[in-house]
């Protein structure tokens with residue numbers, strides 16, 4: 001069990017005691033992988049902010065974070081995933097689904113997927 005001082009270690013203005021409670025409840029109940037928007041809905045904070053929170057929780061060893069890659073013109077499903085530490089793919093990028101060499105950055109979209117790797121208590 002990790003203890004995280006959320007005021008000191010995380011420093012997000014939206015992290016109130018109430019939101020921290022929802023966050024620990026969600027992380028306790030979710031044993032599989034979840035998408036960033038699912039966490040955003042569960043703790044009722046905006047999607048853009050939840051990505052920053054997921055990065056921070058990944059950095060502190062609470063979450064294992066993956067970047068899902070979407071090629072928007074060929075599929076609604078992710079075409080690949082990679083550990084967040086690997087960063088964004090460089091272009092040109094060969095789509096594993098349709099075989100196209102992607103040159104335009106706008107053809108790729110990204111989403112974070114995470115899995116809890118350590119129980120956490122916010123203090």
Ligand SMILES: [Zn+2]
Pocket residue numbers: 071073074075079095096097098099100
């Ligand atoms: Zn494709």
